[in-house]
Amino acid sequence: EAQVTQNPRYLITVTGKKLTVTCSQNMNHEYMSWYRQDPGLGLRQIYYSMNVEVTDKGDVPEGYKVSRKEKRNFPLILESPSPNQTSLYFCASSFSGGPLYEQYFGPGTRLTVT
Amino acid sequence: KNQVEQSPQSLIILEGKNCTLQCNYTVSPFSNLRWYKQDTGRGPVSLTIMTFSENTKSNGRYTATLDADTKQSSLHITASQLSDSASYICVILSGTYKYIFGTGTRLKVLA
Numbered sequence: 682e683a684q685v686t687q688n689p690r691y692l693i694t695v696t697g698k699k700l701t702v703t704c705s706q707n708m709n710h711e712y713m714s715w716y717r718q719d720p721g722l723g724l725r726q727i728y729y730s731m732n733v734e735v736t737d738k739g740d741v742p743e744g745y746k747v748s749r750k751e752k753r754n755f756p757l758i759l760e761s762p763s764p765n766q767t768s769l770y771f772c773a774s775s776f777s778g779g780p781l782y783e784q785y786f787g788p789g790t791r792l793t794v795t
Numbered sequence: 796k797n798q799v800e801q802s803p804q805s806l807i808i809l810e811g812k813n814c815t816l817q818c819n820y821t822v823s824p825f826s827n828l829r830w831y832k833q834d835t836g837r838g839p840v841s842l843t844i845m846t847f848s849e850n851t852k853s854n855g856r857y858t859a860t861l862d863a864d865t866k867q868s869s870l871h872i873t874a875s876q877l878s879d880s881a882s883y884i885c886v887i888l889s890g891t892y893k894y895i896f897g898t899g900t901r902l903k904v905l906a
Contacts, residue, residue: 685838712892723799723884723898724839731892739893771838778891780827780846786838 683708685787687772693793694762702757702790704772712775713755714739714784715747717768724771730755731778762794797822799897801885807903812875816900818868818885826888830859830870833882833899842870842883875904 685706694700706713714729716739726739730749744766746758755774759766770790775782799820808814820828827846831839843852847863856873872879882899889895 714892714894716894716896721898724894724896726894729892737892740895773838780844780888783841783844784829784894786840788838789836 683785685772685774685785687770687787687790689790690788691791693795695795696763697761700759700762700792702759702770702772702792704755704757704787705753706755706774706785707753708774708776708785709752710774710785711752711777712782712784713749714773715745715755715757716771716773717741717766718771718789719768727757727770762792764794766792767794768792797887797889797895799885799887799895801883801897801900803900804898805901805903807905808875810875810877810904810906813871813873814875814902816870816872816883816885816902818870818897820866820868820885820887820895820897822887822889822895824890825863826890828859828861828868829886829888830857830868831884831886833884835881839884872902875902877904877906880904 715727716724718724728747730736772787773784775784802817830842833839843859845861858871884899885897
């Protein structure tokens with residue numbers, strides 16, 4: 682089944698404890714992206730990757746890191762999480778960038794930082 | 796500043812009725828406009844993708860319109876069903892890789 686998977690689905694952690702949220706797709710997609718969704722603000726793009734080893738900042742990259750060493754994986758790293766990073770996170774992928782291709786979203790990761 | 800504004804914020808309708816959701820945007824550059832459906836606690840699912848040259852696009856009971864001159868779009872839902880209860884999000888692709896999301900309209904369909 683073609684899908685985008687995220688792990689973990691739920692995570693409660695404490696301020697300053699490094700964490701990684703994994704994202705994997707099995708559709709051989711070039712483009713992958715991370716978003717956070719907060720009440721009243723909608724989804725906002727954190728980072729995106731056009732292909733292996735190529736990444737760029739979205740609108741809200743502060744406090745996050747990403748890497749794209751393999752085509753299928755695009756982990757989101759929080760080096761020192763803070764309470765303002767409590768949010769619902771979505772990973773998405775598409776065949777390529779550009780106007781023709783649909784984005785497919787993962788199921789989401791709900792992160793709470795205390 | 797790039798913005799995507801949606802109205803109304805929330806809407807309640809009876810099953811079988813039609814409804815129209817609105818999206819106004821000020822985004823440049825503009826590549827295309829997308830409507831997504833998001834069920835509570837789940838990832839968004841694409842309904843339609845429209846480029847600036849397309850005025851109307853349908854997907855079953857969902858019909859999206861786009862007026863690129865006035866920078867307005869609408870999503871019309873015909874003969875609503877209980878399963879249509881969800882948030883509907885208008886999204887602009889700016890350039891090749893950047894997506895800008897509206898805050899969504901929360902629709903509830905009552906039996």
